[in-house]
Amino acid sequence: MSPFSFCFDSKACKDCGGKCCTGESGYIFASISELEKIALFLQIPFNDFLLRYVKKVGYRFSLIEKKINHEYACIFFDTEHQCCSIYEVRPKQCRDFPFWEIYLDEKNLPQLLKECKGVKRKEKPLE
Structure with missing residues (x-):
């Protein structure tokens, strides 16, 4: 139960x-293996993916955000279709x-x- x-x-x-996926600024934490899966899914070399989409927060890693009007959104939130563009490989934080x-x-x-x-x-x- x-x-x-x-x-x-x-x-x-x-x-x-x-x-x-939107609202106040925050962190979208992901493990190295989750980040590797996302990079593979996007068909981007891992190092390029890290430089473009990830920030280090202490000893952890977070996907970056984008500003939309007066809010923030996960960089992978598709504003046109109102959905996650990496849904199949989204981090555990999002899945949970x-x-x-x-x-x-x-x-x-x-x-x-x-x-x-x-x-x-x-x-x-x-x-």
Whole structure:
């Protein structure tokens, strides 16, 4: 049984407009192996890919962002089609959303419910 107090309907992503890929500036962390898979998927030499799309944050690596109006978006968010252009090889951080550890804490759930159309509170069983 899931430890989360919500469930997620991925069909809602189609109508969302990419709210999990856009908004405030942040980090899109990826491992070296994930970055290698993305570079391969894009058919770009790994070193060129790193120079063009990745920034180092301490000991970690993050995909860069692009500015769209007054917000930021993952560099791989396709604004025309409102979808991820590397969906098949997106990093674990993206694959796991919205099931992040921070959302195990009930106090963070209201913000998630506002941000993600696919998140729905689980109904509490009647006792």
